[in-house]
Amino acid sequence: MPDSPLFTAAAIAVIVLAVAVVVGVGLKVVRSFRDLGTxxxxxxxxxxxxxxxxxxxxxxxxxxxxxxxxxxxxxxxxxxxxxxxxxxxxxxxxxxxxxxxxxxxxxxxxxxxxxxxxxxxxxxxxxxxxxxxxxxxxxxxxxxxxxxxxxxxxxxxxxxxxxxxxxxxxxxxxxxxELEASRTLLMEAEVRALRAQISPHFIYNSLNAIASFINTDPARARELVVEFADFTRYSFRRHGDFTTLAEELRCIDRYLLLERARFGERVQVSLRIAPEVLSTVIPFLSLQPLVENAVRHGLEAKEGPGHITICANDSGAFAEVTIEDDGVGMDPEHLRQVLAGHSDGDHVGLRNVDARLRQVYGDEHGLVIDTAPGEGTLITMRVPKSQPRHDA
Structure with a gap:
């Protein structure tokens, strides 16, 4: 019956429940506004x-x-x-x-x-x-x-x-x-300095090596001319401050091919590259100077053959690249002077790469270098794999 006490009690219960729901929703809304702050x-x-x-x-x-x-x-x-x-x-x-x-x-x-x-x-x-x-x-x-x-x-x-x-x-x-523009200009100047460093000694030595094969092995001379042209085209390109790890490794391969034409079996190279980091964006000409440092200052002064190992590994959010040689090494105190810019001449490429990495990614991403006289050199570089503001 509509007028029965049971029906009335049920209706009251429904009304009370509805009121409780409305109050609950209201309290949540009020609390959400309070969470937004004063x-x-x-x-x-x-x-x-x-x-x-x-x-x-x-x-x-x-x-x-x-x-x-x-x-x-x-x-x-x-x-x-x-x-x-x-x-x-x-x-x-x-x-x-x-x-x-x-x-x-x-x-x-x-x-x-x-x-x-x-x-x-x-x-x-x-x-x-x-x-x-x-x-x-x-x-x-x-x-x-x-x-x-x-x-x-x-x-x-x-x-x-x-x-x-x-x-x-x-x-x-x-x-x-203005500061950001100055940093960009500084990076461009440092890239020009690296290119200038490549020009005097490497080009002269490479051309001499090519000339030595013209009469004895013309086919090898032609191959080296092509590799030399590709290397210089990449090194002196005018577009972009960044490249990919894959492109930089191609540049290094050409560089080492030309150096092996001079040193023969004295320069031995091992590569261990994780495919997943090949597309990582890195500053232009940031690896080649490190390999050149290993050849010029590590192996060239060493008697007998020398070995360079280049590794690129996936390290979570970072790509980690190491370049290790078993050459003559250097004094750690002299290395500190070089990286601080207090020593002119040798290792200019090493200092420039370290400075550029710190400018782009912060001081915690500078080069990590382990070396000692007679113990070779290990250089480690870590760069973020995700760099939305940098285009290769």
Whole structure:
């Protein structure tokens, strides 16, 4: 019966259960909002997130495309009606309203570019009711390189301070971009130094070796000429700071073929290469100088035959390459002087490769070298297998 006590009790139980479910869901929702943090924490997160995204767009300096994207994030940080970024000559980015102010902006910011001091310009267009502008200088390497202009109906002390902070932050990003560009130029210079190191002794010796076979073994001479051409083509290529382990090993094979034409059976080579690391990206000309060091400074001064072992292994997230020779070795203290750049002349390639690895991957990825007089040399290089920012 619909009016029976049993039915009534069942209905009440269903209602209580429904209320409990709703309360439970509500508590979970409230708890999830609490987990997101307080209002202050939320504001901090949004600020840092916006700054991070803006910083990514300024890696190329004050160029219109990146600055234009960064200005959207920075305007949101300042909460102004419009935000402009200029260099010393023109407006490179504009986001927001007040477009009628844009044509006159460079004339307005000229005083800030010259004085290097933040300025507030009421009624920036000179018309009553127009926006006021807070203009702060952007400094990089102690020079004013541009300005940030925040436009708002009124310019309070808070907006003035915030705009100045944003300008300082942009300046810091530009200095980081300059540093990155300097590092790239330094790497290119070091690659040129390695190429110059290859030129004087190796080319001369290789051509002499080829010449010695012209009359006695013309076929061998032709083969060596082809290998020499392929080696120099790879070594002096103009594109890219990175290559694959497989390409570098091909270069080493050509190099050793030419060296064996000089030394004959005095140079013996063993290879143990794991196929899974062949596609690993490594800095261009980072292995060949190490093998050349083993030949020139390890085996050339040794009496009788010498052996070089080249290994490349999969080591989890890294590819590990070792180059070992049983040559004359060197004094560890002299090696430290070489790697620190305090010893000119010999082992330039060793020092340059070590410096480049540290620049690209960090100090923990420099060369690890075990050596002692009369004990040979073991060089170990570890590079990450995953390098999304580096293209071979």
């Amino acid at each position: 209002d202050a924490e939320q504001a901090t997160y949004k600020t840092l997130h916006a700054a991070s995204r803006a910083g990514q767009h300024l890696r190329g300096g004050l160029e219109p495309s990146g600055a234009g994207k960064a200005s959207k994030q920075l305007r949101a940080l300042l909460g102004c009606e419009a935000l402009a970024i200029t260099d010393t000559e023109a407006v490179v980015a504009w986001d927001g309203t007040a477009e009628d102010t844009r044509p006159a902006l460079m004339g307005i910011v000229r005083g800030v570019l010259e004085s290097g001091r933040t300025a507030v310009v009421p009624h920036a267009t000179g018309q009553p009711g127009s926006f006021s502008a807070v203009i702060a200088p952007i400094r990089a390497s102690s020079k004013v390189v541009g300005t940030v202009a925040a436009l708002a109906p009124s310019a309070g002390a808070g907006l003035v301070r915030a705009t100045s902070e944003v300008a300082d932050w942009i300046g810091a990003q530009l200095e980081l971009a």
